[in-house]
Amino acid sequence: MEIAAWALIVGSLLVLMALSGSSLKHLPLSTAMLYLPVGLAIGPFWLELARVHPIADARLLEHLTEFVVVVSLFSVGLKLSVELDDRRWLLPLRLAMGSMVITVGLITLVGLAIGLPLGAAVLLGAILAPTDPVLASDVQVSDPEDRSRLRVALTGEGGLNDGTAFPFVMLGLGLLGLHPLGEWGVRWWAVDVVWAVCGGLAIGAALGTLMGRLVLYLRTRHSQAVGYDDFLALGLIGLSYGAALAATTYGFLAVFAAGVALRRVQRQETDAHRKSHDAPAPAPAPDAEAVVEQALTTPDPPVDADHIATQPAHAPAFLAHAMQGSTERVERIGEVAAVVLLGAMLWAVDWALVTWWFVPLLFLVIRPLAVAIGLAGSPVPGTQRRLIAWFGVRGIGSLYYLGYAMNHGLDPALANTLVALTLTTVVASIVAHGISVTPLMERYESMRGRGQKSDRGTPE
Template identity: 60%
Template structure:
């Protein structure tokens, strides 16, 4: 397809979202649903302007989805302004660890017992589908750093954390299939892929976010430097955190989320944001804490563009997906049983209301993150015998999630807000 035509289609979508965003916010239709339809329209199922295939374009798709997820994870970290010692963190931590492990276990059981997959392929499918998506879940996440709502905080934290904590599961699945070295009895997997990679990712991200935040604050306060460059700071910190973490054999996703979180908290400790970010008058003190808010504002725009690109690509890929009949029962099992049950297991006696638990159990949105892990597996030794099954089931879950969660998010969240703030 001609590059100019791609630009015209992308520009039309961006203008449509800019002009009709407030209207869409009131309708049971998400922007992701419109992007999906746009992808279908320009693909072989519509105007046939492009015909990419997932398996053949797996390398390009892995890097594209990787960048999109990184932008979203950094934004999620910047939104989490609650202190690390706050009890609100218990819910997202439980969801990202206990609920994710329960999800993997349940998918693995279904894969072995009902899909006829070997253990490694079933575990890999669990790792691909376990993480909730930080890209497509913006409508149910924290929309302001001052937001302290437990539902949105839990979903934001879960999406930021479990895209990193799912990586050890993916590596274990590949290892059981013979595509990754896990060591005798899994010792190497536990030592390197779980303990070291997780700790290194979090440490690198926290150190860079804190260090760079303090440096920028120092330059602004003492020398009135480093002003008005939030776009460079945002992309630079994402690149540094991800690159150094991966070079250190850590998880770059966790590093980027931790970097955003550390930058937000470093700015908050300096002083609360007060004024719009602008170059101060000569001799005046630069507003120090506004750096995190300005970076977040810039990154949110990139995040939205990434969402558009990723979901349009999903729509373009649907024509060549090897759909499997098992999707008819697997998708409902995933969304209506596995997710609510894993949330019930993970939250246990957490301080959440029954309504919040039900909504958390429903809004286990799958999307760009699952597509990334699928492409990663395809590019790192997934046996050809299991490609069609994993591709078909993953795409079925992702597309269904985009549609059903897109339709339900507006009315359900509106009802939740009415319950939380009753009329006086």
């Protein structure tokens, strides 16, 4: 009966994934809000099909969420086709560095106020400060040509700060005696901050650029390396992440940089082809699914997707579209697994350790204050500032950092407290942001459409 129950649950989730995309598009409901009760149901609260404990099963928590975040960060990087010298990058940089550091500091103060030692308070700040790239897809850029300042800011922040939070995780562990910081923190600053951040970005950018140019060269010059774009995407993710970890740098930043670099190669190759042929506009970027549909439905003349993939005018865009589509599908499956796992762990939370006023303080005071300080002096309208302040989604990345800390020797008593605070915060974020994202973003887009200054495709 247990196998039958699991088959029914998994099958229902897969069907739900396929149907929910369009069905929930205009409802105040996110897919994560549907997956969470499934996790609750399979745990000891009801069906007792799984008994997952966040501390006893910390390795499962860390490695599952690690995989989901890594794939999501690469996908986020591919979405951002904004040129590196575009001023829109200033907003995600200010959010991922300035606002996130402020958030870590403010959460640390709260942690000290509720009785945590300094190291655990810093660790709590590092776990909950970064916004999530996985559960925030509804507020990210919708396509490569999307230049919305709001969406670029939130997308770039989610891509960057899951890596820039890592130095503070190491600092918190170091203050607890679980990681070497060096005398006066010199080692932490030199290795965990400067080298790990810069090295991770450099490794990812180099591999993304090399992979993109190699594949396009083989396709356009020799009609080789065609197909299996999902393998290419996962292979590049693995290479970037593995190389970064081997070099003692941050793999999260490496895979994000690899995605950004691959998209940059696509734009450069497309522009170069256009200029060499004196075309008045960039060559069209066919969607992979549209090409396949045309191949199946147009008998005369037949269209071969592999042929399109090797044409210099279309190959760069085809490669980027195919790799993004592949990673987004894997990301969605990973999101289901991670959110169901979260629901299945809630039975083990010690609710007596939950500080109930912490979540509203984080969402309504700490995040808005950090955003206000981080974006001080920037030309961001009030409506966009308020939306950026509200959509500080906490999710799978926070679960990963929690698992990482527990697997590096965190004291069980401190682990119980951090588990209680982290899981309640992530669940509250799933519900609060899941309910509000559709009406708020529809209202924002409607306001833009009614005549407010558009921020799509214009320098700001």
